[in-house]
Amino acid sequence: MTVVGTAGDGRAAVDLAVARDPDVVLMDVRMPVLDGIEALALLRRRTPRARVVMLSTFDDEEYVVRALRAGATGYLLKDRPAAELAAAVRLAHSGVVQFDPAAAARLASALRPGRPDGLTDREVDVLRLVAAGSTNREIARRLHLSEGTVKNHVSRILDRLGLRDRTQAAVYARDRGLLPPTPGSSP
Numbered sequence: 001m002t003v004v005g006t007a008g009d010g011r012a013a014v015d016l017a018v019a020r021d022p023d024v025v026l027m028d029v030r031m032p033v034l035d036g037i038e039a040l041a042l043l044r045r046r047t048p049r050a051r052v053v054m055l056s057t058f059d060d061e062e063y064v065v066r067a068l069r070a071g072a073t074g075y076l077l078k079d080r081p082a083a084e085l086a087a088a089v090r091l092a093h094s095g096v097v098q099f100d101p102a103a104a105a106r107l108a109s110a111l112r113p114g115r116p117d118g119l120t121d122r123e124v125d126v127l128r129l130v131a132a133g134s135t136n137r138e139i140a141r142r143l144h145l146s147e148g149t150v151k152n153h154v155s156r157i158l159d160r161l162g163l164r165d166r167t168q169a170a171v172y173a174r175d176r177g178l179l180p181p182t183p184g185s186s187p
Contacts (some may be wrong), residue, residue: 001089010034014042022050024073024092026085029056029063037066044071050090055085056103062156064103074098119160124178128151130166131173 004020007013010031017025025043029036040052041136051073056063073092076085077100091098105139119127122143130138136150143150154166173179 001086007127008032010036010039014039014046017043017050018046021047024089025050026089027054027072028078029054029058029067037063037070040067040070040072051095053088053092053098064099075103076100077102119157123153123157123160126137126150127157127173128178130154130157131170131179133170136156 003100004022005016008031009018010027011033012030013025013027014034027036027040027043031039034042036054036056043052044051052071053074053076054067055073055078057077057078067075073095074088074097076088076098080088081102088098090161125143126139129142134142136147136154138146139145140150145153154169157169158164161169161172163172
């Protein structure tokens, strides 16, 4: 195995891959200039032969799904030992699609039927608490998350459901039976 180049941002990664024509590219999901998913999509058009394994510190299903849609051969978390990453490159070269177990679990969760408009289980939990009037801090404490993670979930919920704000999210949750009716309201 030979490393033919490294790049500090997504645009440089695409340019380098086009120039060097590698068999396998390890691509970070989050990079400056052009993020890894956008770089992957561009790379697919410019060097379709190269197999691309996404590396990330995030096992969020949104990243996993976006990477797959863009044409990733795999999705691994960066905390894997070097020997496992080397094995992943060899497997990708052989055409084996691979996922970090945590990323696979997130993907399975995202694909599970029965949730409103494709929200994840965690997003439904957050939506219920938003609809109950909880602040981000209260949601974070209750679900054992950071406030930043809660903010990200709320943003994705609003985006996925096409809603403007938390009030619309609360109405959405109520209208879909995600909260028990309030006392005195009709079912």
